[in-house]
């Protein structure tokens with residue numbers, strides 16, 4: 001048994017932790033079966049020497065008899081700003097083994113008090129207005145270091161975006177830092193270890209500032225949402241060899257100039273004139289005598305450490321073919337195909353005369369005539385310009401402060417015939433670790449999963465956004481809650497959603513409302529309406545289920561109560577969003593197909609659902625009176641739902657598929673009408689030629705509801721349907737991401753409404769969770785949150801002959817991999833050490849089931865075995881198993 005993947009606050013050896021009780025996690029691994037942790041001991045010390053000695057100075061948990069291995073809060077001596085804590089964990093397992101981690105792991109505290117900051121906010125003059133962009137200021141200062149440095153940290157952030165270098169070396173690997181929060185409420189700073197960049201003698205520090213979300217264009221209403229120019233806050237702290245500390249901070253001593261970045265904007269693009277570059281500008285020797293003195297500003301902000309995954313470049317992609325020439329006049333124009341609808345930018349490689357300007361335009365799809373389709377970008381230009389300096393050795397450029405959503409790149413004005421390698425696609429997103437894979441015997445469904453993954457990558461850019469290309473790119477709450485379950489299978493989004501939940505909390509109104517967008521740009525009112533605002537409860541509940549994360553529940557419990565109480569207070573006789581309600585009645589079942597679901601149905605259903613989840617959350621947190629209170633609210637809302645929306649004959653008054661789906665999934669019906677409502681749903685699907693009509697709200701649950709109602713056949717029909725509306729229709733049209741609309745483009749109608757037609761919206765990708773959970777069988781609702789007790793229950797159908805999913809849970813990798821071969825069902829499963837599983841077989845019986853060729857009763861690791869309700873149930877300890885059973 002070995003210990004690995006030691007994490008502090010979900011990160012490996014993080015710098016800049018500002019939780020005073022950071023959470024520690026690890027995984028154990030063993031080749032044997034049935035391995036479980038029975039005890040652990042955490043030791044924490046201020047140095048590796050003290051950690052290996054008999055008395056670690058910060059914390060010794062002593063042996064704790066527990067199987068917990070996830071998010072154990074540090075409970076040692078109070079930690080101070082900048083302190084590094086080394087830790088190790090010892091684990092005892094149920095097979096008599098003891099394993100101790102290497103003792104090299106650490107975390108380092110950030111600046112815990114606002115008074116730790118000596119740095120001041122600095123920037124250049126205000127240029128540009130709410131519609132005009134401005135050049136990016138380059139800021140620098142020199143400093144002298146008298147002796148060798150044993151440790152150097154820079155604590156840095158910006159209102160806007162920053163790109164930092166020391167002595168000409170770029171600092172860190174983050175891009176678009178510090179990301180997006182409601183800067184009026186909190187600004188996250190980053191910490192980098194820059195020890196190796198500092199030299200004895202003269203040094204220089206330089207920063208370029210971009211407008212970003214702070215003062216660039218955000219959605220369609222122009223610039224300057226939070227401020228009118230970008231500002232930098234930087235504090236370099238050097239510990240010299242003699243132990244003394246030298247600080248170089250952003251202050252009036254810095255100088256600045258406007259240089260090659262003529263404009264930069266997240267939505268509009270970046271313009272760069274290489275003739276204006278300053279050679280060596282962030283090095284000591286540079287002559288800055290013509291630069292201007294910076295302006296010092298004092299915005300009030302709450303500085304917090306960044307504890308969620310940074311945005312990084314995660315991949316480079318080359319075009320899949322040689323560029324296609326589109327026109328020769330007035331300027332040559334070529335189109336590159338990246339083969340994938342991606343998010344980021346391109347690196348340009350060019351050789352040509354000084355002063356030549358190249359224009360790069362980015363599009364997701366092509367028009368029928370082969371040109372780039374830009375209409376769906378609305379006011380977002382996502383266009384970059386590069387003006388050559390005329391370097392004989394060639395020039396390489398990529399933008400710093402913008403990103404685009406695209407598959408095709410139109411290059412205009414290239415000074416010669418470009419080749420395939422003239423551009424490289426740079427893929428950018430929040431660097432959340434990939435945790436899930438899914439594939440099956442149907443290549444279109446496997447491609448669907450790829451599209452879901454890419455949709456998530458492109459839309460998780462610090463905030464879960466609706467789309468990455470048009471003038472929107474907002475943290476729509478509805479989209480986030482629809483997709484969160486799938487997102488959490490695909491990638492480790494635990495701290496990503498902790499950050500988003502904080503954004504939601506920052507956006508909560510005095511009354512308790514949750515808006516439709518967070519960070520809130522106030523483009524719509526304070527209430528997001530049903531299925532949007534409810535993200536505030538649904539997202540943390542999912543994060544708890546998937547990761548066993550109780551912190552997100554604890555931190556926001558009071559806020560969630562205020563939200564649900566506010567919803568209750570606006571209901572009339574248990575009905576929310578009733579006709580005549582003066583508040584916001586909601587977005588409806590957004591983008592449904594010829595099937596409206598009344599607002600009062602959605603409003604009431606989601607009040608019931610959020611109350612129900614909140615009751616479960618209260619139970620997890622041990623708040624019994626609240627658990628009872630919200631359970632009661634769920635029940636009274638359910639009664640109101642039935643009285644108002646269920647006809648005496650047991651049919652729902654609203655006939656939309658989404659109404660039936662919500663009523664069934666949220667448990668809003670009396671037992672006796674469930675079958676009738678399910679049948680009505682099946683009939684409606686059949687009446688539409690085996691098509692769904694659900695929009696954002698109903699789609700995530702429809703296949704679950706059909707599966708639970710015993711109509712797996714219909715669920716598979718929907719999954720495998722190739723004509724629209726369906727998941728596979730876009731795949732048959734060559735989609736490489738999930739479309740916003742079922743009919744983004746059709747043969748008969750062409751493109752949908754230009755006002756709203758993104759080809760990279762993750763919401764309908766919510767089917768991903770059903771692929772993992774039902775097709776492959778790694779169920780989302782683990783028997784114990786955080787997959788301590790996994791439920792494996794594949795349900796083959798639709799003619800699929802194999803499916804395989806893997807999920808890297810917080811306990812370790814889970815695999816479910818089945819194949820049908822004639823009369824034989826083969827099923828390989830892996831359960832991580834320190835977890836158990838209940839495996840439920842779709843076929844066969846105990847008598848026909850073998851493991852590695854032997855009867856199940858002889859297999860090691862099997863804790864219990866029984867046939868119940870016509871299915872074989874096995875309780876399994878950790879390990880890898882190869883089962884086989886007969887289908888008939």
Ligand code: BGC
Pocket residue numbers: 466467472476478479587590756761
């Ligand atoms: C967004 C959606 C969002 C919706 C609200 C759209 O413009 O792109 O995904 O949820 O507005 O209905």
